[in-house]
Amino acid sequence: xxxxxxxxxxxxxxxxxxxxxxxxxxxxxxxxxxxxxxxxxxxxxxxxxxxxxxxxxxxxxxxxxxxxxxxxxxxxxxxxxxxxxxxxxxxxxxxxxxxxxxxxxxxxxxxxxxxxxxxxxxxxxxxxxxxxxxxxxxxxxxxxxxxxxxxxxxxxxxxxxxxxxxxxxxxxxxxxxxxxxxxxxxxxxxxxxxxxxxxxxxxxxxxxxxxxxxxxxxxxxxxxxxxxxxxxxxxxxxxxxxxxxxxxxxxxxxxxxxxxxxxxxx
Numbered sequence: 001x002x003x004x005x006x007x008x009x010x011x012x013x014x015x016x017x018x019x020x021x022x023x024x025x026x027x028x029x030x031x032x033x034x035x036x037x038x039x040x041x042x043x044x045x046x047x048x049x050x051x052x053x054x055x056x057x058x059x060x061x062x063x064x065x066x067x068x069x070x071x072x073x074x075x076x077x078x079x080x081x082x083x084x085x086x087x088x089x090x091x092x093x094x095x096x097x098x099x100x101x102x103x104x105x106x107x108x109x110x111x112x113x114x115x116x117x118x119x120x121x122x123x124x125x126x127x128x129x130x131x132x133x134x135x136x137x138x139x140x141x142x143x144x145x146x147x148x149x150x151x152x153x154x155x156x157x158x159x160x161x162x163x164x165x166x167x168x169x170x171x172x173x174x175x176x177x178x179x180x181x182x183x184x185x186x187x188x189x190x191x192x193x194x195x196x197x198x199x200x201x202x203x204x205x206x207x208x209x210x211x212x213x214x215x216x217x218x219x220x221x222x223x224x225x226x227x228x229x230x231x232x233x234x235x236x237x238x239x240x241x242x243x244x245x246x247x248x249x250x251x252x253x254x255x256x257x258x259x260x261x262x263x264x265x266x
Contacts, residue, residue, distance in 0.1 A: 005096055005123060007191045008145045013099040017076070018106070037085040037111045044078030044107065047141040048184070048247065048258070049221040053169065054079050056220050057140055060260055061167035063087045067135040070094065070159060072124045073142025077104030077117065083138070084116040092134070093119040094127070127155045134159050137166040144171050144185045147193040149200065153207035160265040166209065169217050171247070172197045172257040179250035184243045197259050209263040218251050218258035 021043050022032040030039045041051040049056075057079075063069065065088030071080045074093030077100075083089045095101055104119045122128050124139075125148055137156045146152050156166050171185075173194035186192035195203070201211050250256035 004145075004147055004191055009097050011187065011191065012075075012097040017099055017103045021103075021107070033110055035107075035111055037081045037113065040078065040081065040107060040111070044076050044081070046075045046078060047169070048244070051082070052224045053217070053221050054082050054140070056217070056224075057138075057167060057169050057260065058083065058087055060215065060220070061136065061138065061165065061262060063089060063136065063138075065089065068092070068133070069136045069138055070127075070129070070134045072137060072139040072156075073145075074104060074119065075100050077108055077119060079138065079140055080104070080117050080119075081108060081111060081113055084113050085111070089116075089136075091117045092129070093117060094122050094124065095119070096121070096123060125151045125155060127159050129159050131158050132161045135161055135164045137164070139166070139168040139170070141169060141171070141185065143168060143200075144183075144194060145191050149193075149195060149203045150206065153204050153209065156204075157207045157209055157265055160209075162265055165212075165262060165264045166204075167260065167262050168200075169258070169260045170200070171250075172200060172259050174250070174254040174257045176254040179255040180246045182239065182243050182246065183250070184240065184247050194256075197257055197261070200259075200261060204261070204263045208265065210266055212262045212264055214262075215260045216258070217260040220260070221258075 024043045025032040025035055045051050067089045069083055069089045069091045071093045074080050074095045077093055080091045080093040084091045098121050101119045101121050108114050108117050173196045181188050197214055251258050
């Protein structure tokens, strides 16, 4: 494990992650031992836009039933459960943080989706999977913590089947300079590694992927009414409101670009 990965694990792997989720379910009148996947949507989508963003990502990526999908940086497993439960995919989730993987497995079992999803602790820079294993590689707000984008792109290309695609929603570096820290994914530049949309496109192409499109994801999500949601368990007892505000301000001021990038392995 690199020093950067240790910092990332230390940042995300803190606090009691399960208790606030169970409290949120009980407040909504849901048995926390037997929730439906949909009951968790206000609680387990760890990114701006919540379940709306997950749905839009899946639609733009053209996720279809029967696909084998790798979710890189899967966190608590919220998008993985959506992809399995509503899109009919077989999903493999990977995350650096053991606490997230433990919680993802527990919640997925309680939802009755353990047969459709498996979770692993691991690094996106050394994927523990054979070549040509997946129809689609999905990544939602995880690349900002990854410094070696070239190795990331090569690993994605390696595990994709020919004709398979990768989709990535990320915060990229905007033209207006550095954003204000802390941000939702990092306290400072020790674990935040932003590149411009053009640089990310060039990195994916150098790995042999063909970039199909790059979209303004913030504009896509903004078309939808705000969904009722509760901050995820990671946010409990933290300065997450400040981090969210800095992130949103960064996008408004063009220090950050919220993009979706879609690429294909020829």
